[in-house]
Amino acid sequence: MLDLMLQAFHLLARWDTYFYITAGLIVGIFVGAMPGLTTVLAMAVLLPISFKLEPMLGIPFLIGVYKGGIYGGSISAILVGIPGTGASIATTFDGPPLTRKGQARKALEMALYASAIGDIISDILTVFLVSLIALVILLIGPPEIFAIIVFSLVLIASVSSESGLKGGIAACIGLGLGFVGTDATTGATRMTFGLEILSGGIPLIPLIIGVFALPEILEALESRAPRFVAQNVDLKITGERLLWSELRASARTILRSTAIGTGIGVVPGLGQVVAAFIGYSAAKRASPHPERFGKGELDGIAAPEAANNAVNGPTLVPLLTMGIPGDNVTAILLGAFMAHGLRPGPQIFQEQGALIYALLFAIVLANIIFLAVGYIMLKPFVAAIQARKAYLIPLILALAFVGTLSTGSFSDIGLMIVIGVCAYILRKLGFDLAPLVIAFVLAHPIEYSLSQTLLYAQGSIFTYLFIDRPIAAVFLVGMLVWVGWTAYRTWVRPAKPRPKQ
Amino acid sequence: METGSPPVTSRTQALLEVAAAALIILIAGGLALSMPWLISESGFNPIQDFIQLSSAFFPRLTFGVLAVLGAIYLARAALVLRASPVAGFVWWDPRYRNVVLLVVLASLYFYSMPWLGFSVATGFSTLALALLVGGGIWWVVACLALIAPVTIRFVFERLLLISLPRSEFDAIAVPEEALMQWLVRTLT
Numbered sequence: 001m002l003d004l005m006l007q008a009f010h011l012l013a014r015w016d017t018y019f020y021i022t023a024g025l026i027v028g029i030f031v032g033a034m035p036g037l038t039t040v041l042a043m044a045v046l047l048p049i050s051f052k053l054e055p056m057l058g059i060p061f062l063i064g065v066y067k068g069g070i071y072g073g074s075i076s077a078i079l080v081g082i083p084g085t086g087a088s089i090a091t092t093f094d095g096p097p098l099t100r101k102g103q104a105r106k107a108l109e110m111a112l113y114a115s116a117i118g119d120i121i122s123d124i125l126t127v128f129l130v131s132l133i134a135l136v137i138l139l140i141g142p143p144e145i146f147a148i149i150v151f152s153l154v155l156i157a158s159v160s161s162e163s164g165l166k167g168g169i170a171a172c173i174g175l176g177l178g179f180v181g182t183d184a185t186t187g188a189t190r191m192t193f194g195l196e197i198l199s200g201g202i203p204l205i206p207l208i209i210g211v212f213a214l215p216e217i218l219e220a221l222e223s224r225a226p227r228f229v230a231q232n233v234d235l236k237i238t239g240e241r242l243l244w245s246e247l248r249a250s251a252r253t254i255l256r257s258t259a260i261g262t263g264i265g266v267v268p269g270l271g272q273v274v275a276a277f278i279g280y281s282a283a284k285r286a287s288p289h290p291e292r293f294g295k296g297e298l299d300g301i302a303a304p305e306a307a308n309n310a311v312n313g314p315t316l317v318p319l320l321t322m323g324i325p326g327d328n329v330t331a332i333l334l335g336a337f338m339a340h341g342l343r344p345g346p347q348i349f350q351e352q353g354a355l356i357y358a359l360l361f362a363i364v365l366a367n368i369i370f371l372a373v374g375y376i377m378l379k380p381f382v383a384a385i386q387a388r389k390a391y392l393i394p395l396i397l398a399l400a401f402v403g404t405l406s407t408g409s410f411s412d413i414g415l416m417i418v419i420g421v422c423a424y425i426l427r428k429l430g431f432d433l434a435p436l437v438i439a440f441v442l443a444h445p446i447e448y449s450l451s452q453t454l455l456y457a458q459g460s461i462f463t464y465l466f467i468d469r470p471i472a473a474v475f476l477v478g479m480l481v482w483v484g485w486t487a488y489r490t491w492v493r494p495a496k497p498r499p500k501q
Numbered sequence: 502m503e504t505g506s507p508p509v510t511s512r513t514q515a516l517l518e519v520a521a522a523a524l525i526i527l528i529a530g531g532l533a534l535s536m537p538w539l540i541s542e543s544g545f546n547p548i549q550d551f552i553q554l555s556s557a558f559f560p561r562l563t564f565g566v567l568a569v570l571g572a573i574y575l576a577r578a579a580l581v582l583r584a585s586p587v588a589g590f591v592w593w594d595p596r597y598r599n600v601v602l603l604v605v606l607a608s609l610y611f612y613s614m615p616w617l618g619f620s621v622a623t624g625f626s627t628l629a630l631a632l633l634v635g636g637g638i639w640w641v642v643a644c645l646a647l648i649a650p651v652t653i654r655f656v657f658e659r660l661l662l663i664s665l666p667r668s669e670f671d672a673i674a675v676p677e678e679a680l681m682q683w684l685v686r687t688l689t
Contacts, residue, residue, distance in 0.1 A: 052661040165574055169525065172567035176532070179560040188556040189541045191532070214607075221599040226636020390637030391645055394627035397607065398653055401614075401623075406663045413611050421604055429514070429521055447559045454554060 001131060001353075008357035011056055012365070020057045021366045024064020025373045031065075032072020033384045035082040035228050037216065037392070039069025043332045044212040045399045048205060048406035055340040055355060060362045062336055066329055067119060067370055070272060070309055074111040075378075076385045078301070079104060084385075087272035087308040090280040094293065094300030101296050102239045109242035110250065110298050111305045112374045118258040118306030119313065120367040125262050126313035127360045133321040134349040142452035143465055145322065145346075147475035149446045152324045153439055154479050156269035158486050160432040165490075167435045170426070174436035177202050178443020185451055197411055204335045206404050206416035207440060211433050212328060213400045214420025217393060219427070227386050242298075250302040253283045257303045261310025266317050268326030269434075272308035279307025313363060320344050320356060323445060328434040334441055345445075512585040513594075518578035525571035533564035602633055618668030620677055623650035655684050 024046075031042040042065050050058030073084030078095030091111065098107040140148075157167035180191045181201025192198040220228070257279035264275040283303035284293045293300045316333075318324045323345035325331040337344050342352055349356060374381075404416045423433055457464035466473045532539070536557045610626040617625070627646040631637045657663045659681065668674040 048663065049661060052663065165570060165577070169567060169570045169574060172529070172563050172570060175563045176529075176560065176567065179563065183556040185554070186556045190536075190556055190560055191539045192541075193539070218600045218603060221603050221634065222596045224596070224599070224635070226634065388636055389634045390631040390642060393634055394630040394645070395649055397610070397626065397630065398623045398649065401610070402619075402653055402657050402663065402665065405665060406657075406661075408664070410615065410666060413614075417604070417607055417611060424600070425521075429518055443559075447554070450559070451554045 001135075004349075004353040005357050007354035008361055011354060011358035012361055014056070017056050017060050017362055018365070018369060020053065020061040021064040021362065021369050022373060024061040024066075025068040025366070025370055026377065028065035028068025028070075029072035029075075029374065029377070029381050030068075030384045032069035032084045033075040033381050034072075034387055034392075035076050035080075035084050035385070037220070037228070037396075038085050039066060039073075040212045040328050040332070041216045041396070042069060043329060044208045045396060045403050047208060047332055047335060048403040050336045051339040051406060055337075055342065056358060056362070058340065059333070059336055059359055060366065062333060063359075063363055064366055064369075066333075067309070067312055067366060068373070070312060071112065071115045071305070071370070071374060072381065074115070074301075074305055075108065075381055078107045078111060079382065080385065085272075087276055087311075088304070089273065090276040090304035090308075091301060093280065094295075094297050097294070097296030098298070098301070103296070105239045106242045106246070106298065107301050108378060109375075110247070110301045112371065112378075113242070113247055114250070114254050114257070114302040114305040115309040116367050116371040116374070117254050118261055118308075118310035119370065120364065121255075121258045122262040122265065122310035123313035123360075123364045123367060126316060127357075127364065129266070129314070129317050130320055130356075130360060133317065134353075137321050137346040137349070140346065140471060141469075142449040142456065143469040143472040144475070146446060146449035146453050147465070147469075147472035147479075148322055149324060149442050149449065151475040151479040151482075152268040152318065152326070153435070153442065153446075154483060155267070156326070156438055157435045158482065159269045159274075160435050164486050166429075166431045170431050170433055171435040171439040174439030175443045175446070177207070177436075178440040179447070183447075184444060185448065197409070197415075202415070202440075203407050203409070203412055204338070204441070205407050206412040207419055208332055208335055208437060209400050209403050210416040210419030211423045211437055212332070213396070213403075214416065215424040215427050215433075217396055217400070218420070218424045220389060220393060226388055226390060228389065246298055250299050253286070253299045253302045254306040256282055256286065257306035258310040261307040262314050264307075265311035265314030265326075268318050268324060268438075270311075271315075271327045272311045275307040275311045276304035279303040316360075316363075320348065321346070323442075325438050325441060328437060331434065331437045331441055338441075511581070512587065513591055515578060515582035515585045519575065519582055522571050522575035522578050526568050526575060529564040529567035529571055533561050533568055536561040536564070599633060603630070606630060606633065614666045616669050618673050618677060619665035620650040620654050621668060621673055622666075623653065651680065651684075655681060655688075659685055 027042055027046065028039060031037050032039055043062055046065060047062065050062050052058070053061065069085060070087050073088035074091045074095070075084060077083040077088040077091040079099055081092050081096035083089045083092055095107055095111075098104065153171055157171040158164035160167040160170070178201075180198055182189050182199060189199055260279045260282060261275040264270045264278065280293075280300065280303045283299050284290045287293065287297075287299060289297070315326045315330050318326050319330045319334060321344075323334070323343065325334045334344060342348060342355070400416070401413055404413045426433060453465070454461060465476060540556050606626065606629055610622055613625070614622045624646045627649055628642065631642040631645070654665055654677075658665050668677070
């Protein structure tokens with residue numbers, strides 16, 4: 001492993017990787033700062049750019065967009081009380097009160113430092129976690145892969161939407177779409193309806209852009225307001241800078257939130273929003289002055305920001321070690337890996353170990369650039385909040401079209417528009433579409449791993465899965481318990497709403 | 502926001518959910534039942550030892566589960582519909598006007614691209630979209646409509662090697678190509 005790490009350092013010794021990380025961070029913070037546009041939109045539209053670059057440039061570029069976007073959301077959350085991304089909803093509790101007190105600069109700097117510290121620590125932990133799992137991952141075989149995929153899909157579907165039912169429907173639609181085209185095992189073509197365009201299956205790029213980018217453009221047009229932030233607000237960054245003593249006073253909160261974010265990031269399906277809320281409520285419970293929370297408390301900024309950024313690195317653990325994307329961002333990253341011929345999963349450390357470690361180290365180093373970019377370019381990012389839709393929407397639509405054209409097939413644009421309109425309708429009906437895309441990319445692995453499991457089982461599938469393969473049994477039993485618990489909680493004994501305090 | 506915005510009205514939402522659930526049952530159930538006819542066996546002989554699952558197994562299972570989930574969704578949506586006030590129903594919410602127009606515009610952009618070429622089609626689409634959204638300064642929009650398509654074409658086609666459609670008409674394609682070659686000579 002040390003040999004692989006040394007090779008990884010060698011791969012990192014090039015300036016253009018850092019150039020692309022910086023570019024990704026700038027785009028990410030810019031998009032994240034605009035309420036109405038999300039990090040996922042930016043990643044979906046820019047994904048094809050990463051295909052045309054080497055893996056050591058394209059993947060760090062996307063990771064820069066991801067990291068920057070999560071932080072960028074806090075800028076509008078603090079200044080105008082509108083979260084740029086879902087991850088910064090909890091930041092709106094204490095951000096605007098601090099701005100009203102004339103401490104906007106302190107709040108923004110606290111968000112930046114807490115985000116960067118949370119991200120750096122969790123990324124270093126990710127490298128260790130991935131290295132540890134990589135040592136044992138080859139012990140698992142197709143039955144375990146099958147069980148882990150099923151468990152992850154059920155988990156992601158049940159926690160993603162307002163009801164697990166809609167998440168389940170979205171996941172089944174994704175699986176169904178994933179089965180269109182040629183079956184890799186038998187060579188038979190499925191559900192192509194005689195259309196040649198579908199014989200190779202539904203391509204990933206039009207699906208990702210259709211599901212994540214087009215619905216956001218359509219939603220941005222629902223409001224007639226010419227800007228994303230309709231009201232006239234004073235965006236001057238006022239007040240004193242954050243003092244070292246204030247940052248040190250929040251160190252315990254930042255570390256606690258980092259631990260929460262890291263733990264949540266490893267579990268597929270939970271993500272930044274959950275981490276930010278848990279980080280915030282944990283900080284409030286632990287504070288000697290909980291009454292100050294919600295009225296302009298710096299810990300109320302540090303806690304959600306450290307927690308949501310600490311999720312970024314660990315979400316790569318299930319992706320890299322088992323090939324399971326835990327959320328929509330990692331589903332897009334999986335697309336980038338696959339486009340470069342890298343299939344995340346147990347074998348990737350054998351085949352491309354040095355490259356994977358180099359990418360992980362680049363993610364850690366990206367945080368230092370993130371800190372510098374966030375600090376130097378704070379003012380232009382603040383100006384982005386009031387960008388006019390008339391300039392941005394046409395550009396985003398054109399980029400969505402160009403991105404789809406990167407597949408080389410013009411008709412994929414039509415497919416992207418159809419998928420986008422369907423995705424928009426599903427979103428309006430309250431469906432979260434992350435399970436759809438995740439299930440789509442897992443359709444072939446789940447089928448292939450079950451096929452191999454059946455071959456090994458030699459006719460006695462239940463004995464094989466539940467007795468001979470204990471790891472697979474743990475995940476399958478866990479999945480059944482989880483489904484039973486969710487059904488019980490939803491239909492038999494729904495949680496009573498708490499009385500308002 | 503990361504997730505979809507809240508529904509317009511409860512009655513309209515409930516009706517749409519009932520329709521969506523019915524559609525899901527219809528499509529998923531139909532696909533699950535007709536799966537054997539939707540598969541064209543043209544690869545390996547399926548009776549070989551190493552093939553334990555038929556090509557229909559997983560798609561059929563998936564669409565079967567989807568139909569069952571759709572039925573539960575329908576039952577829940579029907580209950581919500583029954584409880585929702587009839588007065589809360591609206592046929593058309595004006596805020597969707599721009600959404601429909603954008604879909605039409607995107608379709609026109611798609612169909613016009615092979616004729617007009619990427620740059621001209623993007624220029625027109627930029628102007629039309631800016632008008633649709635409103636709130637832009639006219640000369641900035643005009644500059645954007647001229648500069649953005651050329652810049653995108655140069656970056657994606659010449660630097661990232663993604664080929665973009667050319668116009669069928671020489672009057673458009675030839676000057677555009679000349680401009681690209683000039684940009685390549687000047688900037689690279």
